[in-house]
Each structure stands twice: as structure tokens, then as C-alpha cells.
Amino acid sequence: MAIERNAARPAVPVPPPPVPARRSSGQGRRRSAPETLVPDPALEPLVARLGSANAEDRWRAAQALASVGRAAVPTLLLALQHSDPYVRRHTAEVLGRVGGDEATEALIIRLGDPSATVRERAAEALSALARPEARYALQIVLVADTVVTVRALAAEALGRIKGKSSVVPLVAGTRDASPCVRWSVAAALANTQSRRAVRPLIELLSDPDEGVRCAAANALARLGSRRAAEPLAAAMRDPDRNVRWHAVDALSVLHGPQVVQIFFSALDDDDPGVRWRAASALGATARGYPAVVDGLIGLLGDTDANVRAHAAEALGKLRDPRALPRLRDLQKDSEQTRFLGKVSDVAWVAAHKLERAVRRQRA
DSSP states (O other), X not given: OOOOOOOOOOOOOOOOOOOOOOOOSOTTOOOOOOOOOOOOGGGHHHHHHTTOSOHHHHHHHHHHHHHHGGGGHHHHHHHTTOSOHHHHHHHHHHHHHHOOHHHHHHHHHHTTOSSHHHHHHHHHHHHHHOOGGGHHHHHHHHHHOSOHHHHHHHHHHHHHSOSGGGHHHHHHHTTOSOHHHHHHHHHHHHHTTOGGGHHHHHHHTTOSSXXXXXXXXXXXXXXXXXXXXXXXXXXXXXXXXXXXXXXXXHHTTOOSHHHHHXXXXXXXXXXXXXXXXHXXXXXXXXXXXXXXXXXXXXXXXXXXXXXXXXXXXXXXXXXXXXXXXXXXHHTTOOOBOSSSOBHHHHHHHHHHHHHHHHHHHHO
């Protein structure tokens, strides 16, 4: 009804990217010597505790090393080559908090560590640092590592390195065999905040895994591109209700007659979760559409209390006095909703808004 407006792969060692030579900032200007940091023997007991069998002891050692700051970096770089993978793993975590050029280069190398847990922590640390020089190495990990969690964390790290240059490496991850990786790729594409991420996310709306489709809809909501309106409208017909929920939420950030029509059609959805989300979205976007008001008034008799309450709330926002009689009747409905309290309370607030609007019109 139209409305009018009134798989397993061989692990590969990851080399650090080439570092460009620095140019002199000017002639005749003396440059200060770089800060020289050396390993501190006093920190070695803390490093040894990173391999402790006691989780609290490891945590306290990591906290103590992180509190030292940059002065701990030389010691941590040595610890990153320790024979114990637990020490390397927790050292990578600390380096992700301390940061610095040396830390980034060392963590890139650890992306090729024989221990999967070390590679995971290295990817997480690079995600926290979000340094562009790690992009190439993370791309290799995303397509070549044999462990799902490592690839997923590499995708997350690429998303933290914002900009259009991170989109192309992430597109390769949309074809990963694991839904977990594709889910992480969808979230990472949104994190890039690049318009180039819209097309691969639209393609993920057709992914065979419903969780990935939900993640793609969420990501498109964060990007807020109108190019996604039609694909999200198609997602409103997805067989999985969770995907339809997320599609409604994603469309709610957009505006215009096309979006209003999509929400209006969703008022007849079989799932109450879709119906109340669509009603709520119409309350924010559909002022001046009489047919929408009629549809929302019809929902005040819905069998689901959440739908009735959200329809009442939306009618209060649209300020159409035709809804007043039904809203007054609904004030006898004491059923509890999931998010809005009692239906009667929501109806009272909505009716009060309409009554004030009517009084203003008559004044």
C-alpha cells in the first residue's frame, strides 16, 4: 500500500614493512639525538612473572610493566623473543598499551609467531595502536593465517586504522570461510568510516550466515549512506527475524518518503519485534503522513504489549488528534512492556502530548 504525504591455509611469516628514510627538516639545524633506551635488569623479575601459572600474578606483572611506560620498552622487546609463549603473549599485550615505533615493528614480526595465542595478542595490540605501517602485515594475516580468531582480530585491527586504504584489504575478508571472520570484517568496514565500505557491506547483506547479515546491517547504520536504503529494504524481507530487526534499526538513521514507505509496510510483519521497531521508527520520521497515523492507530489493538506501547509513543510524537480516543482507551491497559514500562503509562503520556497540541491549535 503506497502512502502519500499531506578453510586451512599454511601460516606465513610476516615481514615488517619497509620504513621510509626520514628527510632533514632544514639546513644548518641541529637535530637532537634520539632517546637511547636500554633493557633494565630490574624489570626482569616482572617479565618472568608473565609466564606464571597464576593468572592474578600474570595480571599484576603486566600492570606493573605497563606503569613503567616507555622505559620498559627495551626490556619488553627482549621478552617478546622469550622461549615461553605465555611470556611472549603477555608481553605483546603490554606493548599494545605502551606503544611506540619499536613496539609496532616488533608486534608486526610476532604476527608470524608459531603460537596462535601470541599472534592473537599481537593483532590485538596492533589494533590498540592503530598504526598505518601495520596495514600490509595485517592484510597478509587476514588472508593467510590458519586460525580463525587470528584472522578475525587482524580484521578488527585493520578497521581501527581508519581511512579508505584499509577498505581494500578488508574486502578480501568478506570471502573468508568462517562467519566469525566475516562478522569481524563487517564491523571493521564500518570503523574505517569510508564511503568505499558501503558496497562490500551491501554484498554482505546476502551472506549465508544470519549473524553476518545482522553485522552488515549494523555497519551500514553506522555509515548512514543512502545508497544502502534499497538493499536494507530487501533485508526487511529476510527469513531471519533478527536480520529484519537490524535492518529496521539501520534504516531508522535515514529519512525520506522511501524509508517511511518501508517502515509502513513493516507494520504488518509477522514478528512483533519488527512491528514495534517499525512503529518506533515511524514516530521519528513520518510526521505529516495520515496513512501512517491510521496504521499506528491500528497497532494499538495489537496482541503484543510492546507493539501497542511503541505505537502509542509514536502517535504521541506525530501529534495527530485523531489518535486521542484510542489513546485514552489504552490507558486502561496495565500490561508491562520490555522497555517502556506499562502500556497505560505510555498511552497517558502520548495522549497528554496530543491534548496539549490541540489546545495550542485552538488558542
